[in-house]
Structures are given as C-alpha cells and as structure tokens.
Amino acid sequence: MPFVNIKTPEAGLSAxxxxxxxxRVTELMVEYFSEAARPHTMVLIEEVKDGGYYRADELFTIPEGFRNA
Structure with a gap:
C-alpha cells in the first residue's frame, strides 16, 4: 500500500x-505501481502549525500572502 505524507504550513492550502x-499523487502512485494500487493508496496532508518548524536554522512562519484558508 503506497503511503505518501505531505507536510505543509497550516492554512497554506485550500480544501x-x-x-x-x-x-494527482494517487495518479502518480498508480503510474508506478499499477491500477491495483489505487484503492490502497493513502495520501496524508498534515498541516503544521505556523511557527512549528524551522528552515535554515530560523523559526519559519508562512508569509501572509501565501495563506489560502
């Protein structure tokens, strides 16, 4: 069973x-594993609270212009 975990800043993506x-990720997995993978493919999109991670050794907060939700 393909399992894809995507982490993204909270409120960075719309529904x-x-x-x-x-x-699209499911389609990609089907390309690699065959159509039999479709019903077993899990795509988990986790939203990380703003300020909950670091980038380049600095606390990261998403710029206001990138918030969609």
Missing amino acids: EQKSEIGH
Whole structure:
C-alpha cells in the first residue's frame, strides 16, 4: 500500500488544492505501481502549525500572502 505524507504550513492550502494534490499523487502512485494500487493508496496532508518548524536554522512562519484558508 503506497503511503505518501505531505507536510505543509497550516492554512497554506485550500480544501480544493488539498483535494487536487490527493488526486494527482494517487495518479502518480498508480503510474508506478499499477491500477491495483489505487484503492490502497493513502495520501496524508498534515498541516503544521505556523511557527512549528524551522528552515535554515530560523523559526519559519508562512508569509501572509501565501495563506489560502
């Protein structure tokens, strides 16, 4: 069973964007593993609270212009 875990900043993606990502990632897994993988493919999109991670040794917060939700 393919399992894809995507972490993204909280409120960085709309519900429609998450749905599209889920669909496109599933299609990618089917390309690699065959159509038999489709019903068993899990795509988990985790939203990380703003300020909950570091980038380049600095606390990261998403810029206001990138917030969709």
